[in-house]
Amino acid sequence: xxxxxxxxxxxxxxxxxxxxxxxxxxxxxxxxxxxxxxxxxxxxxxxxxxxxxxxxxxxxxxxxxxxxxxxxxxxxxxxxxxxxxxxxxxxxxxxxxxxxxxxxxxxxxxxxxxxxxxxxxxxxxxxxxxxxxxxxxxxxxxxxxxxxxxxxxxxxxxxxxxxxxxxxxxxxxxxxxxxx
Amino acid sequence: xxxxxxxxxxxxxxxxxxxxxxxxxxxxxxxxxxxxxxxxxxxxxxxxxxxxxxxxxxxxxxxxxxxxxxxxxxxxxxxxxxxxxxxxxxxxxxxxxxxxxxxxxxxxxxxxxxxxxxxxxxxxxxxxxxxxxxxxxxxxxxxxxxxxxxxxxxxxxxxxxxxxx
Amino acid sequence: xxxxxxxxxxxxxxxxxxxxxxxxxxxxxxxxxxxxxxxxxxxxxxxxxxxxxxxxxxxxxxxxxxxxxxxxxxxxxxxxxxxxxxxxxxxxxxxxxxxxxxxxxxxxxxxxxxxxxxxxxxxxxxxxxxxxxxxxxxxxxxxxxxxxxxxxxxxxxxxxxxxxxxxxxxxxxxxxxxxxxxxxxxxxxxxxxxxxxxxxxxxxxxxxxxxxxxxxxxxxxxxxxxxxxxxxxxxxxxxxxxxxxxxxxxxxxxxxxxxxxxxxxxxxxxxxxxxxxxx
Numbered sequence: 001x002x003x004x005x006x007x008x009x010x011x012x013x014x015x016x017x018x019x020x021x022x023x024x025x026x027x028x029x030x031x032x033x034x035x036x037x038x039x040x041x042x043x044x045x046x047x048x049x050x051x052x053x054x055x056x057x058x059x060x061x062x063x064x065x066x067x068x069x070x071x072x073x074x075x076x077x078x079x080x081x082x083x084x085x086x087x088x089x090x091x092x093x094x095x096x097x098x099x100x101x102x103x104x105x106x107x108x109x110x111x112x113x114x115x116x117x118x119x120x121x122x123x124x125x126x127x128x129x130x131x132x133x134x135x136x137x138x139x140x141x142x143x144x145x146x147x148x149x150x151x152x153x154x155x156x157x158x159x160x161x162x163x164x165x166x167x168x169x170x171x172x173x174x175x176x177x178x179x180x
Numbered sequence: 181x182x183x184x185x186x187x188x189x190x191x192x193x194x195x196x197x198x199x200x201x202x203x204x205x206x207x208x209x210x211x212x213x214x215x216x217x218x219x220x221x222x223x224x225x226x227x228x229x230x231x232x233x234x235x236x237x238x239x240x241x242x243x244x245x246x247x248x249x250x251x252x253x254x255x256x257x258x259x260x261x262x263x264x265x266x267x268x269x270x271x272x273x274x275x276x277x278x279x280x281x282x283x284x285x286x287x288x289x290x291x292x293x294x295x296x297x298x299x300x301x302x303x304x305x306x307x308x309x310x311x312x313x314x315x316x317x318x319x320x321x322x323x324x325x326x327x328x329x330x331x332x333x334x335x336x337x338x339x340x341x342x343x344x345x
Numbered sequence: 346x347x348x349x350x351x352x353x354x355x356x357x358x359x360x361x362x363x364x365x366x367x368x369x370x371x372x373x374x375x376x377x378x379x380x381x382x383x384x385x386x387x388x389x390x391x392x393x394x395x396x397x398x399x400x401x402x403x404x405x406x407x408x409x410x411x412x413x414x415x416x417x418x419x420x421x422x423x424x425x426x427x428x429x430x431x432x433x434x435x436x437x438x439x440x441x442x443x444x445x446x447x448x449x450x451x452x453x454x455x456x457x458x459x460x461x462x463x464x465x466x467x468x469x470x471x472x473x474x475x476x477x478x479x480x481x482x483x484x485x486x487x488x489x490x491x492x493x494x495x496x497x498x499x500x501x502x503x504x505x506x507x508x509x510x511x512x513x514x515x516x517x518x519x520x521x522x523x524x525x526x527x528x529x530x531x532x533x534x535x536x537x538x539x540x541x542x543x544x545x546x547x548x549x550x551x552x553x554x555x556x557x558x559x560x561x562x563x564x565x566x567x568x569x570x571x572x573x574x575x576x577x578x579x580x581x582x583x584x585x586x587x588x589x590x591x592x593x594x595x596x597x598x599x600x601x602x603x604x605x606x607x608x609x610x611x612x613x614x615x616x617x618x619x620x621x622x623x624x
Contacts, residue, residue: 030343030344031218031219031343032341032342033219033220033221033248034221034339034340034341034342035221035222035223035246035247035248035321035339035340036224036225036337036338036339036340037224037226037227037246037267037323037338037339037340038225038226038227038270038335038336039226039228039236039278039325039327039337040229040230040334040335040336040602041229041230041232041278041327041332041333041334041336042229042333042387043232043373043599044369044370044371044387045369045373045500045502046367046370047367047498047499047500048366048367048391048392049366049367049476049495049497050496051496052494052495052496053496054492055492056492056493057489057490057491058491059489059490064492077496080233081373081600082330082373082600083330084562084563084565085565086407086415086567088407088415088416094494097494099490105490105492133416133417134414135414135415135416140330141562141563142546142563142564142597142598142600143330143332143599144329145232145233145328145329145330156492162490164490166481166490166491166492167481167492168478168479168481168494169494169495170475170494170496170497171494171495171496172473172496172497172499173497173499174498174499174500174501175498175499175500176405176501177373177500177501177502178407178417178567179407179564179565179566179567179600180373180374180502180503180565180600180601229371229387231369231387231389234369234389273603332599333603334602334603335602
């Protein structure tokens with residue numbers, strides 16, 4: 001093939017490509033748009049009833065105590081929030097449990113322990129749960145995650161002629177944020 | 181004969197090159213006008229209120245997902261490659277950072293602009309799209325925030341750019 | 346839920362015990378002004394079962410007792426001179442159900458009385474959360490009883506309504522440190538100035554006298570009137586000798602929105618104490 005015909009063919013190809021470029025899809029100069037990603041971090045406080053207070057099977061006339069150290073049956077609450085957060089902890093405690101046909105069963109001798117780690121063996125403080133608040137702080141310092149663990153025990157005192165059946169009630173733990 | 185071939189050759193070349201020159205000039209003048217594919221912000225990617233230690237994902241179809249438009253005002257369809265610049269974190273005014281990530285289907289392209297025709301894609305790799313003549317397409321972007329357990333309270337922000345090449 | 350945002354199961358902040366039930370409340374301080382007329386509080390259920398939530402308001406603020414313990418003083422019927430916003434801040438809704446792993450927003454709407462003088466007005470938002478009742482098995486003995494108690498939780502956070510120009514101030518006095526069994530109790534008396542509560546932090550640095558610092562502790566500080574808190578710094582392993590505790594009060598709070606913090610000039614003081622040699 002001669003040199004001139006090669007040149008002519010090349011030019012024709014270029015022209016065809018240019019036509020396709022304009023008539024069909026086209027590349028373009030870079031165009032950029034921007035958006036923002038935004039979020040607002042709110043500092044929460046979370047209170048969780050982690051473990052119900054369970055006495056299991058109890059026999060009439062036989063008192064039964066669940067100690068706050070009982071890992072399986074003691075009541076346990078967990079408070080999470082800003083490290084070092086200052087809180088006041090108090091309780092609404094029942095004096096009786098409700099059973100079948102309106103029967104009741106006394107509960108008392110509440111015991112408690114709070115700690116910044118999930119342990120009842122050391123590092124925390126014992127207290128007597130009541131409507132009077134205990135003030136304490138979550139673990140850590142502000143700007144880090146903080147925790148507080150609260151453990152609860154009590155004694156039930158069924159009468160010798162206690163009506164058989166299931167007895168229950170509710171414990172409410174109040175956590176007031178006193179740092180603001 | 182040689183003279184004859186020379187004439188044919190030059191005529192052939194002229195015939196071939198003329199449209200090329202015409203086309204290139206035409207294309208040049210078209211390009212000199214307004215951009216053919218305009219990328220514009222519609223809305224930010226808004227995570228709203230978030231809590232320390234609680235990850236949150238905004239899906240690309242969510243009302244809070246980020247949105248851009250790709251406007252093709254020309255009479256020709258345009259093929260472009262979409263390239264995101266994705267920040268790894270959001271930053272607060274005090275300098276605190278919060279990890280931000282984008283999954284393989286965090287972005288979506290809709291040739292018609294409607295949610296029903298979204299084609300998901302990975303915003304971390306270039307994605308080729310075609311925008312038909314005289315239409316507005318949309319690009320959607322979701323993401324996942326992972327505030328740590330001690331994340332400082334406050335407002336966080338970052339800029340996300342989208343380039344159409 | 347108006348938004349289809351997806352909240353993952355809590356990984357760090359919220360415990361994941363199977364029977365856990367409770368609620369996350371955020372933020373811990375809600376600020377409202379005449380421009381916004383309202384605010385909101387976010388609730389999130391980290392548990393695996395729905396939680397019934399009821400919302401109420403009361404007037405209250407932190408107080409301290411003679412031992413330096415800080416608790417919340419609540420008044421159901423504050424007198425007319427109290428800067429209470431409890432009766433005119435309403436929550437919507439007041440009762441709601443938060444399904445497992447979902448969030449809800451409670452709106453707060455302020456309807457202050459006309460011609461409210463400039464200043465800050467206070468309320469406490471009380472969030473009661475009830476989860477599923479304890480499931481008691483049938484006693485496995487004909488004479489037996491089966492007994493258990495359900496745990497419910499109540500969270501109380503602060504609400505502030507700021508009318509007109511508000512400013513605050515705080516003074517620190519009567520600083521002292523005393524050695525307890527396994528801690529150093531650092532106490533001070535704080536008195537608020539201005540017409541708004543002081544919200545800030547107390548930073549403590551314990552050091553051997555003229556030596557390197559041994560320990561630091563930062564705690565939130567909210568002074569609505571006068572507050573005399575005592576802060577315990579764990580100090581079981583301090584060697585005998587003279588120590589100094591430096592106190593710094595500022596507005597460095599990571600838990601509240603910065604824009605809501607009213608500025609003050611930082612306060613500083615220091616106090617000495619001695620760890621005696623063992624006898």
